[in-house]
Amino acid sequence: MNEFFGSVWWLIVTLGLLVTFHEFGHFIVARWFGVKVLRFSVGFGKPLWMRRDRHGTEFAVAAIPLGGYVKMLDEREGEVAPADLDQAHNRKPVLQRMAIAAAGPAFNLVFTVLAFWLMFVVGKPDFLPIVAAPSGIAAEAGMLAGDRITAVNGDAVDSWSKALQKLGESAIGRMDARVDVVTSGNGSATRTLAFSQMPANVGEDQLFDQIGLSLAPRERPAVVGRISDGDPAAQAGIQVGDRILRINDRDVNGFSDIETLIPEEAARDPQLDLLIQRGNERIEIPLTAAAVDAGDGKTRFIIGVGSSAAYDAKLQYGPLAAIPQAFAETWDATKSSLSMLKMLVVGRASLDNLSGPISIARFANGSAQMGLAWFLGFLALISLSLAIINLLPIPILDGGHLLYYLIELIKGGPVSERSQIAGQYVGLLMLVALMGLAIFNDIHRLLP
The missing domain is CATH 2.30.42.10 (PDZ domain)
Incomplete structure (x- = not known):
């Protein structure tokens, strides 16, 4: 029961932070271009708390913490007084409307970099990527106990979690992985893990059993x-x-x-x-x-x-040195996320890999229990995912609005209201279907 309440609490914290940052992007850029903002809401439904600022904007925290919105003055959504027409969103130049739409995902990217930076400053404890006696595909590839993984497919690896992430990405896509190691005798070798030979019916929960790698045991203090x-x-x-x-x-x-x-x-x-x-x-x-x-x-x-983890590695940098590391980590995470998205679209990765709010809540709770640095890394990855998802050209998302504005820029006039309404319905159906599948996967993972 404690795990349940912990998961709910950290899900609320996660979504609260990321939704607020995302919507603040829309809000501040809209204000900058002179658009009147009617409401800034974190959450949906009936407001639990609300106040109004001197500009007439209502700031609200609503009952359903699964998103948020910024409502702007717009002639398409209600009557606008003649004196306020210059503050209406629909009256602004198309490039300004594009900037307002893009600001939310852009602020999620900013949050990602900031979270990674703070993670490196705080210091993220981890394990050195030294493997125990392997089995399965790793054993077939010639991996040996005591091998220390230094790179996967040319990407440098300095921790156990990073090694698992890189190997997992290749395994999900059934792509062979080239693994560089330093052996227990301080020699160097390259092993090729033949994930392309892995059966297609191996599920996500069986993936690492098939890979056959585990962390070499460390003696833990009796604490x-x-x-x-x-x-x-x-x-x-x-x-x-x-x-x-x-x-x-x-x-x-x-x-x-x-x-x-x-x-x-x-x-x-x-x-x-x-x-x-x-x-x-x-x-x-x-x-x-x-x-x-x-x-x-x-x-x-x-x-x-239970024991406290006997970490033997710590990814930590000074405030200045952490800046390039944060950008590099953001770029690496972006490449990984886009690669996974591509594999899902072309069918190389199963839709079983989609996760919904239940999985996010469990990961949020788990990372929070592991310490501040781990939770910051988790926040950064979720924030990046929100940025990428919102930029998809699906009507109802920011990317869909950007697509409409791009068409308007090319043709010299706005997309018809009828087309926009049809697109909104299509986009809503797509989102409901994806969310339904993600929640189904979440529940399926919980079942024995």
Whole structure:
């Protein structure tokens, strides 16, 4: 239940930030060109909060947090007083209307760069891309335990998450991936992962099992990184940050010892005595391990603690050095997003890869739990996705308006109102169909 409420909360935070930034782009450029803005709304439906500024613009936060809008004075949407005609959106030159339409996606791009910049300044912890004993396609390609991935298809890789991203993109498109590695003996080699031979019926959830790469294990300190509500550790008063020194009379040197000793000792007697260190104080804590179904007809014992990740890499730069890194990351993410979009359009990637609000909420919650830098990276990617989606030439989106204005610029007159209305219906149907498919995929992923 905590995961549910956390996902909802971080979805609201994510959409609130990105929608506000997007709509502020439309708003500020419209104001700059002298268009009267009637309402700036974050969310749809009945306003929960509203105030009016000295220009007569209503600023509102509405009940449904899945978008927003900027309503401008326009003769096509209602009667306009003669004194206000010079402030009507439809009376402005076509180039100004194009700039207003493009401002929303442009501000999402600005947000993307800013979020990546702040992510690099804060420092994003990650793992070095060193692999464990491979299986599947990776083993067939000659990957070996201890190989450190340095590049995928010529793109430099400096972290495990970046390596997985690059490999995943190739695997989804069933395109062979050229992987440069430094071996455990400090030699260099190139392995070719034959994703083109992967069966077409392999789903997104099976992709990385087929690739066959996993992170080489690192010893984790015996420090509690997370605690499950309601489990024995929480009930006994164990806190995040506590270091477990001993379980019964057996010393603990790393978190793997905890994972081994808890079930071994509890199998003899669920009553356990833990010695922990909290700050400079050592505390003895008795607790009773809980028996849970292991899923194979057997029972295992847990106390409900998890480790803090033993990150061994950190992508961090000073404020000035982070600027080119942010632009480079934005460019790399843009190429990846456009490549994925192309694969979806031409049918090289399955529509099962589309994700909706449920998946976004889960990723938002997961990245927030991993720390500020990870959440900033997530925000940057979602903001970039919003920019790209809104620039698609689909009526009802910003890209559709830009298409209409481009036609108007070429032919010397606006697209007929009848054509625009027909386009709006077509665009709405397309969006509803895509959203329906995305939500269907979200629900399907949740099902066992």
